[in-house]
Amino acid sequence: MPLTNVRPTAELQALDAAHHMHPFTDQSSLAKKGARIIVRGEGSWLTDSEGERILDGMSGLWCVNVGYGRERLVQAADRQMRELPYYNTFFQTTHIPAIDLAAKLAEICPGDLNHVFFAGSGSEANDTNLRMVRHYWALKGKPSKSWIISRKNGYHGSSVGSGSMGGMAGIHAQGGLPIPGIRHIDQPYWYLEGGDASPEDFGRARARQLETAIDEIGEDNVAAFIAEPIQGAGGVIIPPENYWPEIQRICDEREILLICDEVITGFGRTGHWFGHQAIGARPDIITIAKGLSSGYLPIGGSVVSDEVAEVIGSDEFNHGYTYSGHPVAAAVALENLAIIEEEKLVQRVHDDVGPYIREKWLSLVDHPLVGEATIVGLMGSIALTPHKPSRARFASEAGTVGYICREFSFGNNLIMRHVYDRMIIAPPLVITREEIDILIERVWKTLDQTH
Ligand code: PLP
DSSP states (O other): OOOSSOOOHHHHHHHHHHHOOOTTSOHHHHHHSOOOOEEEEEBTEEEETTOOEEEETTHHHHTOTTOBOOHHHHHHHHHHHHHOSOOOOOTTOOOHHHHHHHHHHHHHSOTTEEEEEEESSHHHHHHHHHHHHHHHHHHTTOTTOOEEEEETTOOOOSSHHHHHHSOOHHHHTSTTOSOSSEEEEOOOOHHHHOTTSOHHHHHHHHHHHHHHHHHHHOGGGEEEEEEOSSBSTTTOBOOOTTHHHHHHHHHHHTTOEEEEEOTTTTTTTTSSSSHHHHHTOOOSEEEEOGGGTTTSSOOEEEEEEHHHHHHHTTSOOOOOOTTTTOHHHHHHHHHHHHHHHHTTHHHIIIIIIHHHHHHHHHGGGGSTTEEEEEEETTEEEEEEOSOTTTTOOOGGGTTHHHHHHHHHHHHTTEEOEEETTEEEEOOOTTOOHHHHHHHHHHHHHHHHHHO
């Protein structure tokens, strides 16, 4: 297929650097080296404005679960745009895509997670959660239960509420975050922070920080604990096996709600429909976005338990977004879920491509630069280190080595992401075994160049 809308790359890059403010980007760097311009996607592959084909090891931003170029999603959007491009779900009106999508989510979400509050993104959905859990306790006659406990190096979005619940130092350093009423406990990052402790001891100790925080703040003042089942943007950090059962025990014993942020881990990424199924947690609320529509249109939401919905539903919740349950985004999300089901993509990750990539990915630890390789489903990372036995970081240059590694992977037409000195992959769920071989080969080449 011929490329569309391709003008000279340099001209586009100059316009981009002059007028387009990029998220999470040092804008001045774009004037020195223009951003790569992506013009097309097909399956697990992207094409840039120079005609280079790039293997997308990150599914865009962990979201294009069904891969690029899905005609069915185009048709779903086309049909819905013609029928009803927009209507809201405020003030006693609704529409069929929002009804059907909410019902479908109730069907695929486990347990009694049967009710959906739609948002336009993961950040918005987490802002909803922040307000909803506080309102929940207020309605139950316990308005003092307002504190949220979350984790350092967790990521829940970059709006004021979600960025405050997240524990990213870079976000907190700008714009007056975090807002009051949020306590961050340490993350369960055994490889880097475990020292001499066994994973079990470390996992237990880190989980018990939740208990300590509840004791310090007072159980009567804590509304909820929020965490990603597996930290994504923090570096794909897979907690020790006993961490989540201990967290669940504490949430069960204490009167606090558990929110699992499934924005990355939802919709098949871990080889389960949801990441909390992989780790055996029973949340009261889950946050969804990204893979819900495979990123084809922006949509997110909070899926809540019968109990939470009943309490919140007893009063008017003064909250909502113009695009809550947007009909076109909802229609596309429904079609996306149909594709995931029909093509058995969750099972595919669990039984086929997940185990296939796992073996190859874990063997990256044999590279001199790699201190740890870990993966769950199609969500993996490696830690780069100058000295394996001590797991040292590239101390004063933290971030730089990862950045260099990412540049080399770009050069090898593979998209990986870096978080300081961790390199990450999260390819589309449709990636084939042949493409996995290419991905792994390009990672080895990239590491050799970085070394
Ligand atoms: N929660 C998690 C776990 C995420 O990874 C992200 C985005 O990467 C978000 C929330 C925020 O979602 P959004 O960028 O759609 O606002």
